Amino acid sequence: MPLFSLCRLAATLFQQRTALCFLAFSLLISISTQAQSPPPAKADVYLDAKGVMRWQGSKQEVALFGVNYTAPFAHSYRSIKKLGMKPEQAIEQDVYHLSRLDIDAFRVHVWDVEITDTLGNVLENEHLRLLDYLIQQLKQRRIKIILTPIAYWGNGYPEKDTAQTGFSSIYPKGRAYNNPRAIKAQENYLAQFLNHRNQYTGQLNREDPDIIAYEVCNEPHYRQPEAEVSTFVQRMVQAMRATGYKKPIFYNIAESPAVANAILNSPVQGFTFQWYPSALVGGHTLRGNLLPLVDSYPIPYAKDPRFSSKPRMVYEFESADILQPVAYPMMARSFRSAGFQWATQFAYDPLAIAFANTEYQTHYLNLAYTPAKALSLLIAGKVFRQVKLGQQFATYPADSVFNDFRISYRAAVSELNTPEEFYYTSSTTTQPRKLAALRRLAGTGSSPAVHYEGTGAYFLDRLATGVWRLEVMPDAIAIRDPFATTSLRQAVTRIVWNTQPMQLTLPGLGSDFAVRGLNAGNSFQAQATSSTVRLQPGVYLVSARGKSTAAFTAETMLGAIKLGEFVAPPATDLPTQVMHTAPTQLATGQPAVLQATIAGAAATDSVMLVAQHYYGRTRTLPMRRLTLTTAEATVPADLLYPGLLRYWIVVKRNGTSTTFPGGFRGSPLSWDYAPREHYEASVVAPGSALPLYVAALDQQRTETGGINGGGWADYVTSSNGQLALRLLQSPPPASPIPFSDPTAPVAFLRAYFGDRLATRAADAANFRELVIRGRRGAGAGTVRLVLTTRDAEAYVADVDLPAEMQEVRVPLTAFRPGAQLLLPRPYPSFLPLSFQANGPVALPLAQAEVLQVLLGPAAQSAADARPFLDLESIYLR
Structure with a gap:
């Protein structure tokens, strides 16, 4: 046998022995972690008699x-x-x-x-x-x-x-x-x-x-x-x-x-x-x-x-x-x-x-x-x-907890919770099902097993009793709407490498566990105090005090990855930023909590909110640092009397102030602070109307358009010079549109108002009617109003709008349980058009968050003009 072949045979035997060792190790650390076996390393697929794809072997x-x-x-x-x-x-x-x-x-x-x-x-x-x-x-x-x-x-x-x-x-x-x-x-x-x-x-x-x-x-x-x-x-x-x-x-x-x-x-x-x-x-x-x-x-x-x-x-x-x-x-x-x-x-x-x-x-x-x-x-x-192939479930929201999973819109969290695995997408109070049996954990935020104030993801994998691999990603902070127009010249998400405390409550670890860095360039070593250690992003070996970890190196395999592998983007090179959206309204005479997201501010930087009733008194309020990236301040009631509140957020570092919005050097309290940018919110008395939709202001926070080719949307000016949303019916199609329903609405408005109602929560029980300013033209079809709640319950009322622009009042008592339209319209077009969940008989207005306005098809299509609906505004009063 040639020397090359002998060498190759020896190498093959060594690789096989190594592979067997690796397989045994993998089984030890992952035998109970998989709900289903991973796909085979080498196996083709075939179709069984029922047309189901299966693995050979x-x-x-x-x-x-x-x-x-x-x-x-x-x-x-x-x-x-x-x-x-x-x-x-x-x-x-x-x-x-x-x-x-x-x-x-x-x-x-x-x-x-x-x-x-x-x-x-x-x-x-x-x-x-x-x-x-x-x-x-x-x-x-x-x-x-x-x-x-x-x-x-x-x-x-x-x-x-x-x-x-x-x-x-x-x-x-x-x-x-x-x-x-x-x-x-x-x-x-x-x-x-x-x-x-x-x-x-x-x-x-x-x-x-x-x-x-x-x-x-x-x-x-x-x-x-x-x-x-x-x-x-x-x-x-x-x-x-x-x-x-x-x-x-x-x-x-x-x-x-x-x-x-x-x-x-x-x-x-x-x-x-x-x-x-x-x-x-x-x-x-x-x-x-x-x-x-x-x-x-x-x-x-x-x-x-x-x-x-x-x-x-x-x-x-x-x-x-x-x-x-x-x-x-x-x-x-x-x-x-x-x-x-x-x-x-x-x-x-x-x-x-x-x-x-x-x-x-x-x-x-x-x-x-x-x-x-x-x-x-x-x-x-x-x-x-x-989930088994073809397994059926009850209609949402009844099935938001199924098998080992919990899905909660209200808590903004998805969870998997088995004895061996615990995953969560946001902070949760859910207890791991069996902490002593836990083998894998991943999350953002905090849970009963991990307390962490950072915004990046982290992963914990048990390697042996009292030995875990910990991977911590850097903080990710949204600084722009990622779904607006984008450019390589601007970031929509900022990466920050913060050093932050992490508290671990894991089986076999104790409160004084040891931590050492594993990824390239990470020489960190420390011992936890009260189960807590301060970490920056990276990969770490976490072990109970006195536990030998010599068998685990950066090259040790864990499934398909090496223990020392770590990939993360560098910190985004940007100055300090503050992200905040001013509320549309604040209630008079009640303290108001204003929150902001802060990127690039050190723990030693101070953050202040400078609040001013327009042309009135000014107050400087310290903002509480909830985490390194979030802060809040409470505006006192005596500053919130009817009128306009304008305010600024100031980050101060080493005696130098930077003011937002705008990120300008200096403080709005200085006599020569020239920038005119500021946040502002209307302060309204009880009983004041609450805007759900205003065409002139809400283009970037609402969805509009046609439904299954039946219509489209545009903006026009009304006779009094105000901007109005126009919903129009399309001409009849030359050929039938597959799966289309000729009785379905042709165009829609969808407006989220949950944040606006939240600032007026105390007034929710006092609203009595919905006031719509609009008109119908060219023989347009029916107009339906739909209010949907946080739990996806829908309440509907039809409204008869005149041919001339005017206000029409719809009592909230007119809203009855019904179906919401699934908007924006799902694709493919054969998917359901509507959805109805069971809820209380009476509209629970305090839980409402989305308004739909639906334009039905005209009874008879006009020959010389397209049927349309114009909307200037919709208010709760």
Whole structure:
């Protein structure tokens, strides 16, 4: 045997022995931590007689949950390069974080426009190489893959398309399936892509056991006749099978429902769907209880035997424009109830550019920058793997506690609580189910097991009795609305590396445990006092006093990660910032608590609120530092008499004052303080009207538009010069819109007012009517008002508006229990339009937080003008 072969054999035996040791160690530390076994390292999938995907060998059902991620392509690639970072390093960092979130599924629509020529020949270029590298990194973390080779997308968004070489640059999506040259290019490309050999793994794409399936193309746009669609799908499947590829082929059935029969009758082995329950690109953060939007995912083809006998996957989902950490777990549960075996969020933001959220403005997910939402994805993965395929649940809110999970909109928390695992997205008082058996913990904020005032995520993994691995991420502080217009020139989230106390109450640890740094450059060593130690972000070995930890080094493996691995962005290089939104109204004669978020202020800095009744007395009030990043002050009642309160927040460091809003040097108490910026709030007497919606002021905090193509929205000026929102009915469609309801409302206004009502809580019982100033024109249909509560109960009242602009009063007693419309309108369009939860017979106004105004369809469409509704304002009085 040649020397090389002998060396290789010796190395193989050593690796096998090492692998056995590693396996034994992994079993010791994780045998009880998984609700479901992780996906096998090397196993293909097959379909059983009922069309369920299972793993070869174990025959266990496939249930994989994860993300899309786009660093090798398009805007992500260009931005990473623009910021001076190597894409390989960015991929390594992000895949580590995905592993830390227990992600086991990855999907992406490959930007064919960047890796092919116009004939469909695969180009061995940088984008393809980076996809190969990404696949290798995912495989090392035991993350399974489904690829969609054909994207049809240009590579520009949100910029202009640039340097496109592929067939999708000349064949638009709506013609790619019936243009002979386009079809030939796609056949050529699919064959070459499946036969591409990954230059890092050495495996052909079609043979890689970790690429468990393919979806042919991304969101195809088809129209009648169905025969053209059938022919195209058959040719794509034949091109893939001709390579020798034997695993499942999936196809999108949600995007073009008008030709669903062509997909159902095709030779594909599975079907794909997406879910955007809050629509896309709202332009600002959505507020209110949006959990009814994700209560269920009914599929119109569910009982069709052509559908029910095949597996289904969710290639993309997202709670777009939502930061609340409660939607993902409920979505995961709804997916399992609907029979899905794969679900991947779109899209995980690369760490390198997540500070600005430029990749997709309407999406925002990253462990470092959106820690609570990222942990909700971790919990959602547990939901997806624990809930049985097809398992049904009661309608929300009855099922907000199910299995080992708790989802609470009111507490803004998602939780997983088993004897071995305890995860939470926000501070919670929930007790771990069995503290002595706890093996894994992750959270933000505080719990009975961990007290921490930072805003970053942390992870605790038990390695042995009295020995834990602790990973602490830096503070993430929102400084701008991430769903507004974004730019690489401005951050939306700020990273701060604060040193803060952490108190641990964990089994076997004691109150005087030892702590030592593990990650590169972290030489920290300390002993806890009263179970508390001050830490900065990093990875630590935490052990009971006197416990030997010599067996644990930075290179020791913990599942798919090394103990010493740590990835976190550097501190954001910005001056001190204060984030605060002034209330619309304050109640007269009552003390008012004003809170602010502060970034970049040291614990020794003082924070003051300078409050002034306009042209009246001025008061300097110290702000209490609740944490390093939050402060509050109480404005006394004697300063809150009817009128206008204006105020400033001043941060003082080493004798130098910085005043907000604006971040100006100096103090508003100084005679020469020139900036005119200030916060202000109206101080109103009991009985004063409360604005729920004012068209001239509320464009950036409300949602408006059409419903299923039935209408649209605009702003106009009324006869008295005031700005009004106009809801209009669309012209009749040339052909029927699939799944549309002709009796459904055509346009809507959705306005969150929960924060406004909170400042007038004492007056809630005294309001008697809702006053709407508006008008209907051109034969417009009915106008319905809907008030929804924190618990998603809805109360409805119809109002008859005249043709001329005027005030119309609606007694609150006129509101009766009813259904709310699911707004913004979910996509796909076959999803439910309305939702109704049981609640008290009478409207509990103190719990109300969202107003909907719905324009119904006109009884008869006007020939010369579009039916419309104009709204100037809506008040509680």
